[in-house]
Amino acid sequence: MLSSRVKVFIVTAYARWHAFILRCRGVQVGKGTNIVGCPRIKISKGASIIIGADVCLNSNLYLAPLITHAVGLYACRNGAQIVLKDHCGISGALLLCKSRISVGEYTFIGPGTVINDSEGHTFSKEYGWATPGEKPGRPISIGDKCFIAGGCTILSGVTIGDRCLISAGTVLKCDVPAGHMASGNPAVITPLPKILGGPGRKKIATTSTSE
16 A cells, blocks of 8 residues: 555656646646646647646546546637636636636636637528638636536636636526626526625526526
């Protein structure tokens, strides 16, 4: 049996190795970032991925039973930018970026969540949904100290304020004010209690299904 010190050494060595590989592929990786398992990375010409300090990317299917696939960071268009700010954490989620996706400090994103700023395929009478090309993406901004649970879908143009909670399985295509919770499909927005950083109001704040 390996001692705890040996296990820590092995995990740390692997994390540093994965960070080195990301840097070799053009990713900016901050000090103290912990990369568990091997994330999937794509950077198109002219795109960028910036990972801050003390960020955790967890792609290890054995350490966390809810993780079904590796973290995916895809900056897929010239000028696209993914920014993961200091101290945030992502486990088994996919970020698909054609404009800009920003994740705030101390924000955590759960397994199976998809954050996609692309508008997807365009429609024409000639080709239907197989029309060549796609609409340009709209930026997604996620604030500080948020928790995005597993299995969520966050769509193009969404802004999430600080200290927000996005419940598991939520499909989000509307903005969420700071200190609020989004849940369901379509998402219903309700204020969080003061103990969780919300305003503490009891009534429903907004419900939106706008694009």
